[in-house]
Amino acid sequence: MSDRILGLVLLILSAAYAIGARAMEVGFLSDPVGPRTFPYLIAAIMGASSLWLILRPDPEPAWPSRGFWIPFGLALLSLVAYAYLLVPLGFIVTTALEMTLLSMLFGAKPRQAAVGGLSFSVLVYLLFTQVLGVPLPVGRIFG
C-alpha cells in the first residue's frame, strides 16, 4: 500500500515537473531542442516508472513504531533550527547544542551528551579554523 501511495505522489510530481517545463518562456534565440525537451523526457521516465510502481508494488516496508516519530521529528526540526541559528550563535554553541540533543536521542545521559557535544565542537572548530584554515561562523552575538 505504501508503494502505491508513493507511486501516486511521484506521478503527481512528474506531472507538476512537466507543467513547470511547459510554463518556461523560451526566447527566439533558442537551439532546436530548447530548455523544455529534456525535462519532458525525464517526466516521461518518472511518470511511467511511477505507474509501474502503482501496478506492481513491493511488499510493505517495515515502518517504525509510533513512538519513534517524536524523536525523529525532533531530530529533523533541530537540523532546520541549526541552519537558522548557525550564523547568529556561531559554530561552537550551535553545534554543541545540536550534538547534545542528538546524543540524548541516541540514548546518552544529559551530562554525557553535553560534555561530549561541547568538547567535540570546540575540537573540530579549532581543527578546521586554526589548522586547516576553513572559515566557520564565530557568531554574531559575540562580535
Add this chain to the structure above:
Amino acid sequence: MDILQALVHGFGVAFQPINLLLVFLGCLVGTLIGVLPGIGPISGVALLVPLTFALKLPPESALILLAGIYYGAMYGGSTTSILLNIPGETSSVVTTLDGYQLAKQGRAGPALAIAAWGSFIAGTLSVVGLMLLGPLLAQWAIRFGPAEYFALMVFGFSTLSALAGKNMAKALIATAFGLMLATVGQDPQSGISRYTFGLLQLEDGMDFLVVAIGLFAVGEVLVLLEEKSHSSAVMAQVGRVYLSLKEFMGALATFLRSSVLGFLIGVLPGAGASIASFVAYTVEKRWLGRRGRFGQGDLRGVAAPESANNAAAGGAMIPLLTLGLPGSGTTAIMLGALISLGVTPGPQMFQQHPNIVWGLIASMYVGNVVLLILNLPLVWVFVRLLTVPAWFLLPAVLAVSFIGVYAVNNNPFDLLLMSVFGLVGYLMRKFDFPLAPVLLGLVLGYLMEINLRRAMAISNGEVGFLFSSPIAVVLWILAGLSLFAPTIISRFARRGQLGGDEI
C-alpha cells in the same frame, strides 16, 4: 607518451611529499570510514571534498586523496564484516558469509589477513589494467561526438537502473529524480531559470555535495536513530593476523580470477563494487564446486569478494577518467569534484592532464602498499574504534557534515537543503530505493542534456542523427540489452542479495 615513461612521470608526482602524505591520510581515513558504521565511502568522500577545496589542493592531489579514501574504505569494510558480521559497506556484504563463520571458528586472524592480501593483489592488478586499458579506451573515445556521448550516458543509466537495487522501477525513479535535480538552475544555453522557485540560491543549481551529504550521511543517521541499539555487541578475538604460505597458495587462483572479474565489472558503467563482490563470490562458489566449503568458513569465500571489490574500484577509474562517466556514487562525487576544480575528464585527459592521470595511477600503487602496511599490524586499533558509543559517533558524523556542507558556499541555505535531502534519504532507504542513481543523475544530467542539445544543433533537429554512427548504434543496442541484465543474472544466481545502496 610511452607508458613506462608516463608511469615514471606519475611516480614523480606521487612521491612529492604532500602527495605521499595525502595517500597515507586518504588510506587511513578511508579505513576508518570503512570500519565505522554510519559513514560509507560516499559520505566519506563527499565530506572530504570541501576540505580539498578549502585547502586549495591542486586537482591531482585532491584526486589522490579522494581515491585513497575510496579504496581505503573498500579495505576497511571487510574488518567489521569478518569480526562482527556487520558489513561496513554494501560491497562487503558477501564477505560476512564466510568471514564471520571463520571468526566464530577462531580463525579471524587468517580471514583478516586473506582479505588484506586479496585487496592488495587485486588493487595492484587493477592498477596495471587501468594503465594498459585506459589509454586504449581514450584513443577510441576521441571519436565520440555529442550523439555518441548521449548514447553512452543512456547506456550508463540503463545498466545502473538494471543493476542497482531489486526493483527496476525504483531504480529508474531514482535516476529520473537525480536528472530532475540536475535541471534546477540556469539553463546553460538559453540562460532562463528552471525550477528555481524564485530562489536566488538555486540559480547556480543544486550542489552535488549538499545532496550527497544529505542523502547519505544525514539519511543514514536518521535510519540509525530508529535502530539505536547497534553498538558493538560481542567482540571476536582477533589474535595474530597471519596467513600460512599454504593458505596463501590455496587462495592464489581465487585472488587472480576474482581480480580479473571484478576489474571487468568495475569498468562497466553503472556496475560497481557491490555487484563485483557478489558475482565473484557466486562464480567462485560454482567454479570450486565440492572442493570449496563456501558458507561454512572457507578462506576463499573471503578472498573472492574482497579481491573483486578492490579490483572494481580500480576498474571504475577507467570510464571515469577516459569518458567522464562515473559508474558509482563515489566516483560520481570524484567527477563532480574534478569538474569543480576546472578539470573535465574525457578522452583528452591522458594528454592534457598527465599529472592527474599518471599521478593518480602511481599513487594507487603506493596506496596499496600503504594499506597493507597499515592494516595488517594495526587491525586491532581499528577494531577498538568500534567501541566508540553510537550516541557520540553519529552526532559527531553530523557535526562534520555540517562543516562540509557549510564550507561549500558559506551559506546556511545549503544546510536547509541538506536537511531536506536527509529526509528524502531516510524515506528512500525505507522504501528500498537505491540512492547512488540520484547522485549519478545529478552529476551527469547537465552533460547528458548538453550533448543531446549539441547533437540536435548539429543535425538541425533531426532525431535520426542520434543513431547515425556505428558507435552510437552499438551503444543504443547495449543500452537496450542491459535492461535485461537482471533476468540474465537471476538465472545464474539468486537475486535479492545485492545491496543497492552504495554500489
